[in-house]
Amino acid sequence: AQSVTQPDARVTVSEGASLQLRCKYSYFGTPYLFWYVQYPRQGLQLLLKYYPGDPVVQGVNGFEAEFSKSNSSFHLRKASVHWSDWAVYFCAVTHFNTGNYKYVFGAGTRLKVIA
């Protein structure tokens, strides 16, 4: 079955440091992959999305992600974290099944930014 695993429930980084949030997916076929961010008391917002093509995808606010078919991964990166990046990050994959597209979300990674 299709699944998304975010192995790190919580990550703490210092402001200005680099960041990588990990995402592993299980999918047969061509995946469409997404990273969403959820700020406190808000819904999820799209950071970036991968459609088959260039494996490195640029998103908003300096985020990028790299798709790896061999590793079944779609890790999110940022070169320099800002305090405003303190949020929960969700990786998601969509797949086509029995006439419908289904979104599968990971459990989320809670990012804390410290001074």
Add this chain to the structure above:
Amino acid sequence: DAGVTQTPRHEVAEKGQTIILKCEPVSGHNDLFWYRQTKIQGLELLSYFRSKSLMEDGGAFKDRFKAEMLNSSFSTLKIQPTEPKDSAVYLCASSRTGGTETLYFGSGTRLTVL
């Protein structure tokens, strides 16, 4: 363009009550989703509509949860009767069409059942 609007932002109910949550999707979007979000279970799909037709009703949530889409710009989620374990954030999302499109989420309704 207006985003997804959910009302109310907060709801407190007594066990056994009926509550109705409301959602207005982004204008022109064909797909609408209801999710329940908890720290333990994460995001769980409750219902999925395409062009107002119910495509998926979330299996385990069938018995007390009923989502409806009376027109393309308004959806409701009824929980009847409520139980304390229903305490969660309920998120509504919409997209243009197809699973490769971006989901646009509302800010959610935080439900507390006493």
